[in-house]
Amino acid sequence: MTEVEERLCKYLLREHFGELVCRVGTELVRAGSLNLRQLVSRIGVSPKQVRKALCVLIQHGMVTFEAMERGLVRYQSVRTALLRIPRYPRYIYVAKTLYGDTGELLLEEILQHGELTMSDAIRRVADRLTETSNGESHRVLYSEVAKTFCDLVNTHFLQKCPQVIGTAVQAAAPTLESVEREEYAIPTIPLTVLDTLDDHLPDLHTSLRTLAQCSLVSIVQERFGSRPARIFRLLLSKRHLEQKQVEDFAMIPSKEAKGMLYTMLSENFISLQELPKTPDFAPARTFYLYTVKVQPTASMILQRCYKVEKRVLRLFEKSQRIEAIVASVQASGADQSQLQEIEEMITAPEQQQLDHLKASIKR
Numbered sequence: 001m002t003e004v005e006e007r008l009c010k011y012l013l014r015e016h017f018g019e020l021v022c023r024v025g026t027e028l029v030r031a032g033s034l035n036l037r038q039l040v041s042r043i044g045v046s047p048k049q050v051r052k053a054l055c056v057l058i059q060h061g062m063v064t065f066e067a068m069e070r071g072l073v074r075y076q077s078v079r080t081a082l083l084r085i086p087r088y089p090r091y092i093y094v095a096k097t098l099y100g101d102t103g104e105l106l107l108e109e110i111l112q113h114g115e116l117t118m119s120d121a122i123r124r125v126a127d128r129l130t131e132t133s134n135g136e137s138h139r140v141l142y143s144e145v146a147k148t149f150c151d152l153v154n155t156h157f158l159q160k161c162p163q164v165i166g167t168a169v170q171a172a173a174p175t176l177e178s179v180e181r182e183e184y185a186i187p188t189i190p191l192t193v194l195d196t197l198d199d200h201l202p203d204l205h206t207s208l209r210t211l212a213q214c215s216l217v218s219i220v221q222e223r224f225g226s227r228p229a230r231i232f233r234l235l236l237s238k239r240h241l242e243q244k245q246v247e248d249f250a251m252i253p254s255k256e257a258k259g260m261l262y263t264m265l266s267e268n269f270i271s272l273q274e275l276p277k278t279p280d281f282a283p284a285r286t287f288y289l290y291t292v293k294v295q296p297t298a299s300m301i302l303q304r305c306y307k308v309e310k311r312v313l314r315l316f317e318k319s320q321r322i323e324a325i326v327a328s329v330q331a332s333g334a335d336q337s338q339l340q341e342i343e344e345m346i347t348a349p350e351q352q353q354l355d356h357l358k359a360s361i362k363r
Contacts, residue, residue, distance in 0.1 A: 004303050006030060008310045009082045015313075016085060017056055020045070024053040028063060028077040035072045060114035086309060095157060102129065102148040107157060115161055122146050212298050219301060220269060227252060228260045232292065235270060240289040261290060268300050312357060319354055322346060 009029050014022040023043050028034060034042070039050050054075060057063035062081045068074050088111050096104035105125045110116050116124075126141045152158045213236055221229035231250050235241060241249065247257045264270045275287040322345055329338060346354070 002303055002306075004307045004310075005079065005083065008306050009077075009079070011310055011313065012082060012085045017053075020049060021053045021056050024050055025057055025062065025077060025082070028057075028075060029079065029082070033074045033076040035068070035074050039075070056114075083306070086313070091157075095152065098155075099148050099151055102145055103152060103157075105129070106145070106149055106152060110158065118149060122149055209294065212294055216269075216292075216294070216297060216301070220264070223267075224260065224263060227256070228264055231257065231260055232264065232269065235290055235292045236294075240273065240291045242287065242289060246290060265290075269297055271296075312353075315350055315354060316357075318350075319346060 006026070006029055010022060010026045013025040017025070023045075024039060027039060027042050031038075031042075036047060036050060036054075039054075040047050043050065054063060054065075057077075058065065060081070062078050063075050064078060065073050065075050091111070092104055092107050095107040099106075102125060105128055106121055109121055109124050122142060122145045125145050129141050129145070149158070217229055217233055217236070220232045227250075231246055231252070234246065234249050238245075238249070243254075243258060243261060246252075246261065247254050250257065252260070261270065265272060269292070271291050271293050273289045273291055275289060276282070277285040277287070322342060326339060326342055329342060
Protein backbone atom coordinates (compact mmCIF):
# COMPACT_ATOMS: atom_id res chain seq x y z
CA MET A 1 0.00 0.00 0.00
CA THR A 2 1.30 3.44 -0.91
CA GLU A 3 1.78 6.28 1.56
CA VAL A 4 -1.12 8.22 0.02
CA GLU A 5 -3.50 5.28 0.50
CA GLU A 6 -2.28 4.76 4.06
CA ARG A 7 -2.92 8.39 5.00
CA LEU A 8 -6.39 8.32 3.44
CA CYS A 9 -7.29 5.09 5.27
CA LYS A 10 -6.11 6.61 8.56
CA TYR A 11 -8.23 9.72 8.02
CA LEU A 12 -11.34 7.70 7.11
CA LEU A 13 -10.97 5.36 10.09
CA ARG A 14 -10.61 8.26 12.53
CA GLU A 15 -13.61 10.10 11.09
CA HIS A 16 -15.96 7.10 11.11
CA PHE A 17 -14.85 4.91 14.04
CA GLY A 18 -12.83 7.05 16.44
CA GLU A 19 -9.25 7.13 17.67
CA LEU A 20 -8.85 3.59 19.05
CA VAL A 21 -10.22 1.82 15.96
CA CYS A 22 -8.14 4.19 13.82
CA ARG A 23 -4.92 3.18 15.62
CA VAL A 24 -5.65 -0.55 15.28
CA GLY A 25 -6.75 -0.26 11.65
CA THR A 26 -3.82 1.94 10.67
CA GLU A 27 -1.33 -0.47 12.25
CA LEU A 28 -2.84 -3.34 10.24
CA VAL A 29 -2.79 -1.25 7.07
CA ARG A 30 0.87 -0.40 7.65
CA ALA A 31 2.05 -3.89 8.64
CA GLY A 32 -0.19 -5.99 6.40
CA SER A 33 -1.09 -8.71 8.92
CA LEU A 34 -0.51 -9.05 12.68
CA ASN A 35 -1.65 -11.24 15.56
CA LEU A 36 -3.26 -9.93 18.74
CA ARG A 37 -0.05 -9.90 20.78
CA GLN A 38 1.79 -7.89 18.11
CA LEU A 39 -1.07 -5.39 17.91
CA VAL A 40 -1.13 -4.89 21.68
CA SER A 41 2.64 -4.34 21.85
CA ARG A 42 2.66 -1.91 18.92
CA ILE A 43 -0.32 0.18 20.01
CA GLY A 44 0.25 0.09 23.76
CA VAL A 45 -3.34 -0.47 24.95
CA SER A 46 -5.02 -3.38 26.72
CA PRO A 47 -5.90 -6.58 24.81
CA LYS A 48 -9.57 -6.00 25.65
CA GLN A 49 -9.58 -2.65 23.86
CA VAL A 50 -7.77 -4.10 20.84
CA ARG A 51 -10.32 -6.95 20.66
CA LYS A 52 -13.19 -4.45 20.69
CA ALA A 53 -11.59 -2.44 17.89
CA LEU A 54 -10.99 -5.62 15.87
CA CYS A 55 -14.63 -6.64 16.35
CA VAL A 56 -15.76 -3.31 14.91
CA LEU A 57 -13.46 -3.63 11.90
CA ILE A 58 -14.42 -7.27 11.27
CA GLN A 59 -18.11 -6.39 11.60
CA HIS A 60 -17.73 -3.83 8.81
CA GLY A 61 -15.68 -6.14 6.59
CA MET A 62 -12.53 -4.05 6.89
CA VAL A 63 -10.42 -6.74 8.59
CA THR A 64 -10.24 -10.49 7.94
CA PHE A 65 -8.78 -13.17 10.19
CA GLU A 66 -7.17 -16.57 9.74
CA ALA A 67 -6.03 -19.28 12.16
CA MET A 68 -2.29 -19.96 11.94
CA GLU A 69 0.03 -22.52 13.51
CA ARG A 70 0.24 -22.93 17.32
CA GLY A 71 -3.25 -21.51 17.79
CA LEU A 72 -2.37 -17.96 16.69
CA VAL A 73 -4.87 -15.85 14.77
CA ARG A 74 -3.64 -13.36 12.20
CA TYR A 75 -5.64 -10.25 11.33
CA GLN A 76 -5.31 -8.54 7.96
CA SER A 77 -6.77 -5.25 6.72
CA VAL A 78 -8.99 -5.12 3.63
CA ARG A 79 -7.75 -2.04 1.81
CA THR A 80 -10.53 -1.97 -0.78
CA ALA A 81 -13.23 -1.93 1.91
CA LEU A 82 -11.54 0.98 3.69
CA LEU A 83 -11.24 3.02 0.52
CA ARG A 84 -14.91 2.43 -0.31
CA ILE A 85 -16.12 4.40 2.74
CA PRO A 86 -16.42 7.74 0.86
CA ARG A 87 -18.73 6.02 -1.64
CA TYR A 88 -21.36 5.17 0.99
CA PRO A 89 -23.47 8.31 0.29
CA ARG A 90 -23.51 7.43 -3.42
CA TYR A 91 -24.66 3.87 -2.65
CA ILE A 92 -27.48 5.21 -0.47
CA TYR A 93 -28.48 7.77 -3.10
CA VAL A 94 -28.69 5.12 -5.83
CA ALA A 95 -30.74 2.84 -3.56
CA LYS A 96 -33.14 5.69 -2.84
CA THR A 97 -33.44 6.52 -6.55
CA LEU A 98 -34.28 2.90 -7.43
CA TYR A 99 -36.23 1.73 -4.37
CA GLY A 100 -37.41 4.87 -2.60
CA ASP A 101 -37.12 5.71 1.08
CA THR A 102 -37.32 2.06 2.13
CA GLY A 103 -34.29 1.12 0.03
CA GLU A 104 -32.42 4.13 1.37
CA LEU A 105 -33.11 3.20 5.00
CA LEU A 106 -32.22 -0.47 4.48
CA LEU A 107 -28.87 0.35 2.94
CA GLU A 108 -28.21 3.01 5.56
CA GLU A 109 -28.86 0.55 8.42
CA ILE A 110 -26.62 -2.16 6.97
CA LEU A 111 -23.79 0.25 6.15
CA GLN A 112 -24.03 1.67 9.66
CA HIS A 113 -23.93 -1.73 11.39
CA GLY A 114 -21.72 -3.58 8.92
CA GLU A 115 -23.67 -6.85 9.16
CA LEU A 116 -27.32 -7.47 10.03
CA THR A 117 -29.69 -10.39 9.73
CA MET A 118 -32.57 -9.96 7.32
CA SER A 119 -35.11 -9.92 10.16
CA ASP A 120 -33.17 -7.30 12.16
CA ALA A 121 -32.77 -5.03 9.13
CA ILE A 122 -36.47 -5.27 8.25
CA ARG A 123 -37.53 -4.67 11.86
CA ARG A 124 -35.30 -1.61 12.28
CA VAL A 125 -36.47 -0.01 9.03
CA ALA A 126 -40.14 -0.84 9.66
CA ASP A 127 -39.89 0.76 13.12
CA ARG A 128 -38.37 3.90 11.61
CA LEU A 129 -41.06 4.06 8.94
CA THR A 130 -43.80 3.54 11.54
CA GLU A 131 -42.71 6.72 13.31
CA THR A 132 -43.35 8.75 10.15
CA SER A 133 -46.31 6.81 8.65
CA ASN A 134 -49.83 8.15 8.78
CA GLY A 135 -51.78 5.35 10.41
CA GLU A 136 -50.32 2.63 8.19
CA SER A 137 -50.32 -0.77 9.86
CA HIS A 138 -47.08 -2.37 11.02
CA ARG A 139 -47.87 -5.55 9.06
CA VAL A 140 -48.12 -3.64 5.76
CA LEU A 141 -44.82 -1.87 6.44
CA TYR A 142 -43.07 -5.18 7.22
CA SER A 143 -44.34 -6.62 3.93
CA GLU A 144 -43.12 -3.63 1.91
CA VAL A 145 -39.72 -3.57 3.61
CA ALA A 146 -39.27 -7.32 3.09
CA LYS A 147 -40.06 -6.93 -0.63
CA THR A 148 -37.56 -4.07 -0.97
CA PHE A 149 -34.94 -6.11 0.88
CA CYS A 150 -35.42 -8.96 -1.62
CA ASP A 151 -35.09 -6.48 -4.49
CA LEU A 152 -31.81 -5.18 -3.07
CA VAL A 153 -30.46 -8.72 -2.79
CA ASN A 154 -31.61 -9.69 -6.28
CA THR A 155 -29.89 -6.63 -7.76
CA HIS A 156 -26.71 -7.36 -5.72
CA PHE A 157 -26.84 -4.30 -3.48
CA LEU A 158 -26.75 -6.74 -0.56
CA GLN A 159 -25.19 -10.17 -0.20
CA LYS A 160 -25.11 -12.94 2.38
CA CYS A 161 -22.18 -13.06 4.80
CA PRO A 162 -19.81 -16.07 4.69
CA GLN A 163 -20.85 -18.98 6.89
CA VAL A 164 -18.77 -20.74 9.54
CA ILE A 165 -17.62 -24.19 8.45
CA GLY A 166 -18.92 -26.79 10.93
CA THR A 167 -15.54 -28.48 11.53
CA ALA A 168 -13.89 -25.16 12.41
CA VAL A 169 -16.17 -24.13 15.27
CA GLN A 170 -13.77 -25.37 17.97
CA ALA A 171 -10.65 -24.04 16.25
CA ALA A 172 -8.64 -21.00 17.40
CA ALA A 173 -10.54 -18.94 14.83
CA PRO A 174 -13.56 -20.02 12.78
CA THR A 175 -13.07 -20.59 9.08
CA LEU A 176 -15.57 -18.70 6.94
CA GLU A 177 -16.82 -20.12 3.67
CA SER A 178 -18.55 -18.04 1.00
CA VAL A 179 -20.45 -19.90 -1.72
CA GLU A 180 -20.91 -17.69 -4.76
CA ARG A 181 -24.33 -19.03 -5.68
CA GLU A 182 -25.60 -18.33 -2.14
CA GLU A 183 -24.26 -14.77 -1.75
CA TYR A 184 -27.40 -13.21 -3.22
CA ALA A 185 -29.94 -15.84 -2.17
CA ILE A 186 -32.98 -14.74 -0.17
CA PRO A 187 -33.28 -16.86 3.01
CA THR A 188 -36.95 -17.74 2.45
CA ILE A 189 -36.84 -18.17 -1.33
CA PRO A 190 -34.71 -20.98 -2.84
CA LEU A 191 -32.95 -19.90 -6.02
CA THR A 192 -31.54 -22.17 -8.73
CA VAL A 193 -28.66 -21.51 -11.10
CA LEU A 194 -29.00 -22.29 -14.78
CA ASP A 195 -26.77 -25.14 -15.94
CA THR A 196 -25.66 -23.18 -19.00
CA LEU A 197 -24.71 -20.02 -17.11
CA ASP A 198 -20.98 -20.60 -17.48
CA ASP A 199 -21.33 -20.77 -21.28
CA HIS A 200 -22.48 -17.16 -21.48
CA LEU A 201 -20.19 -15.39 -19.02
CA PRO A 202 -18.66 -12.29 -20.65
CA ASP A 203 -14.93 -11.74 -20.76
CA LEU A 204 -14.82 -9.44 -17.74
CA HIS A 205 -11.08 -8.85 -17.90
CA THR A 206 -11.32 -7.55 -21.47
CA SER A 207 -14.34 -5.42 -20.58
CA LEU A 208 -12.63 -3.90 -17.55
CA ARG A 209 -9.47 -3.22 -19.55
CA THR A 210 -11.53 -1.46 -22.23
CA LEU A 211 -13.28 0.65 -19.59
CA ALA A 212 -9.92 1.57 -18.06
CA GLN A 213 -8.54 2.57 -21.47
CA CYS A 214 -11.58 4.75 -22.20
CA SER A 215 -11.21 6.46 -18.82
CA LEU A 216 -7.49 7.09 -19.42
CA VAL A 217 -8.18 8.59 -22.85
CA SER A 218 -10.81 10.88 -21.32
CA ILE A 219 -8.36 12.01 -18.62
CA VAL A 220 -5.60 12.67 -21.17
CA GLN A 221 -7.99 14.69 -23.34
CA GLU A 222 -9.16 16.80 -20.43
CA ARG A 223 -5.63 17.36 -19.11
CA PHE A 224 -3.61 17.83 -22.31
CA GLY A 225 -6.11 18.43 -25.13
CA SER A 226 -7.49 16.60 -28.17
CA ARG A 227 -4.21 16.15 -30.05
CA PRO A 228 -2.33 14.42 -27.22
CA ALA A 229 -5.45 12.29 -26.71
CA ARG A 230 -5.21 11.27 -30.37
CA ILE A 231 -1.59 10.21 -29.83
CA PHE A 232 -2.57 8.36 -26.66
CA ARG A 233 -5.33 6.43 -28.47
CA LEU A 234 -2.88 5.63 -31.25
CA LEU A 235 -0.37 4.16 -28.80
CA LEU A 236 -3.12 2.11 -27.17
CA SER A 237 -4.11 0.57 -30.49
CA LYS A 238 -0.63 0.13 -32.01
CA ARG A 239 1.14 -0.81 -28.75
CA HIS A 240 4.69 0.37 -29.72
CA LEU A 241 5.60 3.24 -32.05
CA GLU A 242 8.65 5.36 -32.79
CA GLN A 243 8.35 9.14 -32.79
CA LYS A 244 8.37 9.28 -36.60
CA GLN A 245 5.58 6.72 -36.78
CA VAL A 246 3.55 8.69 -34.24
CA GLU A 247 3.91 11.81 -36.36
CA ASP A 248 2.84 9.99 -39.52
CA PHE A 249 -0.11 8.07 -38.06
CA ALA A 250 -1.44 10.97 -35.98
CA MET A 251 -0.78 13.51 -38.79
CA ILE A 252 0.80 15.99 -36.37
CA PRO A 253 3.88 18.12 -37.18
CA SER A 254 7.17 16.80 -35.83
CA LYS A 255 7.83 19.66 -33.40
CA GLU A 256 4.34 19.50 -31.86
CA ALA A 257 4.33 15.70 -31.64
CA LYS A 258 7.71 15.72 -29.91
CA GLY A 259 6.49 18.24 -27.32
CA MET A 260 3.26 16.32 -26.66
CA LEU A 261 5.12 13.03 -26.28
CA TYR A 262 7.60 14.60 -23.87
CA THR A 263 4.80 16.16 -21.80
CA MET A 264 2.90 12.88 -21.45
CA LEU A 265 6.16 11.03 -20.77
CA SER A 266 7.12 13.44 -17.98
CA GLU A 267 3.64 13.00 -16.43
CA ASN A 268 4.01 9.17 -16.58
CA PHE A 269 1.06 8.71 -18.92
CA ILE A 270 3.24 6.98 -21.52
CA SER A 271 6.52 5.05 -21.32
CA LEU A 272 9.67 4.91 -23.43
CA GLN A 273 11.19 1.55 -24.23
CA GLU A 274 14.73 1.15 -25.59
CA LEU A 275 15.52 -1.66 -28.03
CA PRO A 276 19.27 -1.68 -28.87
CA LYS A 277 20.59 -3.26 -32.06
CA THR A 278 23.96 -3.85 -30.40
CA PRO A 279 24.99 -4.59 -26.78
CA ASP A 280 26.66 -1.19 -26.31
CA PHE A 281 23.31 0.70 -26.27
CA ALA A 282 24.65 3.33 -28.66
CA PRO A 283 21.92 5.93 -29.32
CA ALA A 284 22.45 5.75 -33.07
CA ARG A 285 21.84 2.00 -33.01
CA THR A 286 18.88 1.95 -30.62
CA PHE A 287 15.14 2.02 -31.30
CA TYR A 288 13.13 4.27 -28.96
CA LEU A 289 9.54 3.08 -28.81
CA TYR A 290 6.69 4.87 -27.07
CA THR A 291 4.01 2.74 -25.43
CA VAL A 292 1.17 2.90 -22.91
CA LYS A 293 1.28 0.55 -19.92
CA VAL A 294 -2.36 0.50 -18.88
CA GLN A 295 -1.97 -1.05 -15.42
CA PRO A 296 0.82 1.25 -14.10
CA THR A 297 -0.83 4.31 -15.65
CA ALA A 298 -4.20 3.46 -14.10
CA SER A 299 -2.51 2.87 -10.72
CA MET A 300 -0.77 6.25 -10.97
CA ILE A 301 -4.10 7.98 -11.69
CA LEU A 302 -5.72 6.12 -8.79
CA GLN A 303 -3.01 7.31 -6.38
CA ARG A 304 -3.58 10.89 -7.50
CA CYS A 305 -7.32 10.44 -6.97
CA TYR A 306 -6.74 9.21 -3.41
CA LYS A 307 -4.52 12.21 -2.73
CA VAL A 308 -7.14 14.62 -4.06
CA GLU A 309 -9.89 12.80 -2.15
CA LYS A 310 -8.13 13.30 1.17
CA ARG A 311 -7.46 16.97 0.38
CA VAL A 312 -11.11 17.51 -0.57
CA LEU A 313 -12.38 15.84 2.62
CA ARG A 314 -10.14 18.07 4.73
CA LEU A 315 -11.31 21.13 2.79
CA PHE A 316 -14.97 20.28 3.37
CA GLU A 317 -14.27 19.74 7.06
CA LYS A 318 -12.52 23.12 7.28
CA SER A 319 -15.41 24.81 5.47
CA GLN A 320 -17.97 23.32 7.86
CA ARG A 321 -15.97 24.44 10.90
CA ILE A 322 -15.74 27.99 9.58
CA GLU A 323 -19.48 28.06 8.78
CA ALA A 324 -20.21 26.94 12.34
CA ILE A 325 -17.93 29.67 13.76
CA VAL A 326 -19.57 32.32 11.56
CA ALA A 327 -23.05 31.25 12.68
CA SER A 328 -21.97 31.36 16.34
CA VAL A 329 -20.37 34.81 15.97
CA GLN A 330 -23.42 36.16 14.14
CA ALA A 331 -25.67 34.94 16.95
CA SER A 332 -23.52 36.83 19.47
CA GLY A 333 -23.94 40.08 17.49
CA ALA A 334 -20.44 40.50 16.03
CA ASP A 335 -19.76 43.24 13.48
CA GLN A 336 -19.11 42.71 9.77
CA SER A 337 -15.33 43.11 10.02
CA GLN A 338 -15.06 40.16 12.41
CA LEU A 339 -17.20 38.00 10.13
CA GLN A 340 -15.09 38.92 7.12
CA GLU A 341 -11.90 38.08 9.01
CA ILE A 342 -13.26 34.62 9.87
CA GLU A 343 -14.45 33.97 6.30
CA GLU A 344 -11.00 34.86 4.98
CA MET A 345 -9.61 31.80 6.77
CA ILE A 346 -10.54 29.98 3.55
CA THR A 347 -8.26 31.24 0.80
CA ALA A 348 -9.49 32.21 -2.67
CA PRO A 349 -8.12 29.05 -4.36
CA GLU A 350 -9.74 26.88 -1.67
CA GLN A 351 -13.05 28.67 -2.13
CA GLN A 352 -12.79 28.19 -5.88
CA GLN A 353 -12.22 24.46 -5.37
CA LEU A 354 -15.21 24.27 -3.04
CA ASP A 355 -17.48 26.05 -5.53
CA HIS A 356 -16.31 23.74 -8.31
CA LEU A 357 -16.91 20.64 -6.17
CA LYS A 358 -20.37 21.76 -5.07
CA ALA A 359 -21.30 22.47 -8.69
CA SER A 360 -20.05 19.01 -9.70
CA ILE A 361 -22.06 17.35 -6.91
CA LYS A 362 -25.27 19.10 -8.00
CA ARG A 363 -24.90 17.84 -11.57
